[in-house]
Amino acid sequence: MTKLSVNINKIATLRNARGGNNPNVVKVALDCERFGAQGITVHPRPDERHIRYQDVLDLAPVLHTEFNIEGYPDKRYMELIKKVKPIQATLVPDPPDAITSNSGWDTITHQEFLKDIVAELKETGTRVSIFINPDPKFFEPAKTIGTDRVELYTEPYATLYPTDKEKAVKPYVEVAHLAKELGLGLNAGHDLDLHNLKFLKESIPFLDEVSIGHALVCDALYYGLENTIQMYRRQLDL
Template identity: 80%
Template sequence: MTKLSVNINKIATIRNARGANNPNVVQVAKDAERFGAEGITVHPRPDERHIRYQDVLDLAPVVTTEFNIEGYPDERFMEIIRTVKPTQATLVPDPPHVLTSNSGWDTITHLELLKDIVAELKSYGTRVSIFINPEVKYFEPAKLTGTDRVELYTEPYAAHFHANKELAVKPYAEVATIAKDLGLGLNAGHDLDLQNLRYLKECIPFLDEVSIGHALICDALYYGLENTIQLYRRQLEI
């Protein structure tokens, strides 16, 4: 079964807009798990425009499923992982000024850097995943880093899904098979929603996990958080 990890960054964005503690990020994480989320994802950026460092510390003792912390592996991020020791650390190559993650790692150019980072993170007992584009050339180097998993960057798939879903998913199915043959676990995330998630799962049935935040929270405005989480779970239960 493919697990659904709910990214709660947008909950923190709403809270930060008013400066108080409504909505309560920790309570939402607990409720999301109660409603069926099989993991909680956060991406604490240096400017703390959504998830804050303190949020990560507050969430760590209450998340009972899988806690996934995403981020660029600068010293601040590494310190967070050393302190919290989450289930999974997802390495994303986004510098501080970008709005959202918009590309995967060049595992060829950054092979030695990633080797060192992955080794350190795994020494804390944390599973490591590397955010990666659906390009064949990056997968054997990804394996050489020592990472446990790769996370497919799915924005291009989502962008072209409605025009031609077969063509949109083709490179993902190809690299997913390569990842499996290499013994890498497989995650996916970015712009997945209720329209495109099921088809991705059908084409890559051995996906370990999807991480979904923005679309899920937007849908929750209409359907409610509990119902929305169940709707997303059903897309994966095939």
Template identity: 80%
Template sequence: MTQLSVNINKIATLRNARGADNPNVVKVALDCERFGAQGITVHPRPDERHIRYQDVLDLAKVVTTEFNIEGYPNQRFMQLIREVKPAQATLVPDPPDVITSNTGWDTITNHSMLREIVAELHEIGTRVSIFINPEAKYFEPAKLTGTDRVELYTEPYAAHYHQDREKAVKAYVEVAHIARELGLGLNAGHDLDLHNLAYLKQQIPFLKEVSIGHALICDALYYGLENTIQMYRRQLEI
């Protein structure tokens, strides 16, 4: 079964817009779990423009499903992981000035650094996933870092899904099989929604986890959070 991890960054964005504590990030995370989310994902950035580092510490005390912390592995991020010891750390190569993650790692150029980071995270007891583009050349170097999983960057798939879904998913299916042959667990995330999620899962049935935030929170404005989470869960069960 592919698990649904709900990224709650957008909840923090809404809260921060007014400077108070409404909506409460911790309560929403607990509600997501209660409504069927199998994991909670956060992506703290250095400017704390949505999830704050204190949010991560607060969430770590109460999240009972799988806690996944995404981010660039700078010193502050690594210290946070040491303190929280989440189930999974997802390494993302995003500089501080980007609006959202927009590419995967070049696991060839950054191989030595990633290998050292992965080893350090394993010492903490945290599973590691590396955010990666659907290009075959990056997968064996990713495996050699020691990472447990890779997370497919799915924005290009989502962007081209409505024009030609078979063409859009083709590269993802190819690298998914490479990952499986290498013994890498496979996650996916970015711009997945109620329109394109089921087809991706059907083409890559051995996906372990999808992390979805923006689209899910947008859908929740219309359908309600509980119903929306159940709708996404059903897309993964088709």
């Protein structure tokens, strides 16, 4: 089974646009779980333009599904993970001013840095995943780093999907099988939506988890949050 983790960053963006606490991020997260989400993902950035560090502290004790905290492993992120001890920490190479994640780790160049970070995080009992591009050369080093999982950066897949879905998914299928051979768990995320998710799942049936936020929240404006989560679940429950 491939789990659906709902990224609630955009819910926090909406709240922050007006101030106050509407929508209530904690309530929305709990409702997402109640509506069928099998995990909640957040990405607290240093400028707190969406999820705030306090949101993470508020969410941690009340969530019932898997809590996944994404971020660049700076001092503040590392301290947060050690304090919260989420089920999963997903490491991304974003600089602080990035609008959104736009590439995976170069696990060759940053191998020693990531190896130390992963070991430090795993001491807390947290499962570690690293954001990675669909290039085979990065997977052996990822295994050496000691990460439990890799998360496939799927924007290139989503971009090419409308014109040539077979070509779009081919590199992902290749590296997915390589990850499986190496004993790495497999997540995926970025620009996945109701149009391209099912084909990715059909092509890589052993995906452990997908993390989806922007598209899911946009769809919820039309279909409602509960219905939208169920629609996404149906793309995965093949």
